[in-house]
Amino acid sequence: MKAVAIQSFGSPSGLAVIDLPVPAPADGQVLIATEAIGVGGVDVLIRSGALADYGFAEGHIPGSEVAGTVTAVGDGVDTSWIGRRVWAFTGVGGGYVEQAVAPVDEVLPLPAGLSAVDAVTLGSSGVVAHFALAHAHFAPGESVLVRGAAGSIGVTTVQLAARGGAGAVAVTTSSAERGDRLRKLGATHVLDRSGEGDADAPPGYDVIVDIVAGADLPSFFARLNPNGRMVAVGMVGGPPPADFGMTMMAAFRKSMSFATFSADTVPVSDRRAVRAGQFAAAGRGELEMVVHELLPLDQAVSAHRKMDAGEVFGRIVLTP
Template sequence: MKAVSVETFGDPDGMAVVDVATPVPGRGQVLVAVEAIGVGGVDAVIRRGTLAGYGFQKGHVLGSEVAGTVTAVGPGVDTSWIGQRVWAFTGRGGGYVEQAIAGVEDVVPLPATLSVEDAVTLGSSGVVAHFGLAHAHFTPGESVLIRGAAGSLGIMTVQLAARAGASAIAVTTSSVERGHRLRELGATHVLNRAGDGSTAYDVIVDVIAGPDLPSFFPKLAPNGRLVLVGLVGGPPPPDFGTAMLAAFQQSLSLATFSAGTVPKAAQQAVRRDHFAATTRGELHSVVHEVLPLDQAAIAHHKMDAGEVFGRIVLKP
């Protein structure tokens, strides 16, 4: 079968379409005939080599979420899964493929009216947005600033903060047109990428990190909490904590959040809720573009150029 692997870390042109053996599900696993693949910000971070120290090596197949139909199951898995349309988490990779393996505990049946494209746009981003806000101890009536709101994770955070009763939802983005679209999804204030003109916010959800992270600590209200949910802009500078210490008397907090720390059953319950809410029109999936699997490098070029609003979906 076809897969897309990273042959050279760095530029998207280091990705290649390769032939690999069709996998066989092991104990507790299912095989999914892939119909849609979500292209996430973490895929770009891995491809650039930012996480080189975390065991990613040449030949790594990118992608962590797919949607399609279960065609086979391994030992210990109920055969009733065969033929079901599902969303599936493939782990640290293995998603840019024609047929994917996932643990049965990482699979969620799809509502009949939910498209596979919507599923891979909502599945991971919704969970990170939901539990990221919870990790920040967000409560109704508080104000939220979302840094890097134009991607699928930022878009879901906007919607979930509005759904949960935020008093104000500010977003940083790169254009007026994107700002209008984010307002339609629930944002109340649109700022430039530097967050200029912002007031103080109770919670900042940061998808970007990068060298400008320290400049966002002064945008927190007393007892404010900043939660890093992504590293799309790379790691912060080594001395980033100096800016936080400068506001010592404001009692600020900084935390990181990874969905891997949340029990799988809790993650799946949230996904089912988000999928159902989307079918009712209460949440909205934003698919930027659908491309063939063999154009994965083009998708990454678009992400690196800042052209993507929402999520690109690949189709085998």
């Protein structure tokens, strides 16, 4: 089968198409003929080499979510899965392939009317957005800022905050055109990447969901209201400065909070329940999936170049 592997860390040109034998599902796993493969920010970080210290080595196959049809099952898995169209989380890799294996606990049937492309556009990002807002103890009426809102997590967070009754939903993004698109998804205020640019925006926010991190993260503490909460769900801009917490300490009397969030800390059963609800909502037209572009699997290099250039609004999806 065709697969895409990281032959060398660094630029997207380090990705290469390779041939691998079709894997056999192990105990508790299913084999999926992929129809759609999500390209995520973590794939880019792994490919760049930024996460090499976390055990990722050259030869790694990126991709964490796929959708397609189950073609085989391992021992201990009900054979009724065979032939069903599903979404699946493959882990921190193994998704850029024509045939993917995944634990059956991380597999969810696709409801009628939800395409494989839509499933990988919403599957992981929707769960992160939902639980990030919960992690921040977001309540109706509170103001929310989504920093780096143009990616799939940001797009979904904007929608969920608006549906959840936020008093205001501000976003940071790189262009007026992207701002207009985010307004149609529920944003009420559009800011530039520094957090400026809208004179009518709230002076502070109760919740900030940060997908960017990077050198400018500490400056956004000043945009938290007293008792405000910032939750970092990504590092597409790289890690923050080592002493970023000193900015919070300097504003000690505001009782601000900072937290990181990874969906890995959420029980599988809870992730499944939320994802199933979101898939159903998407099927009813209550959530919008934003697909930037469909590209063949063998054009993964092009997909990563677009990600590196910051050109992507929503999600790029690879198709075998």
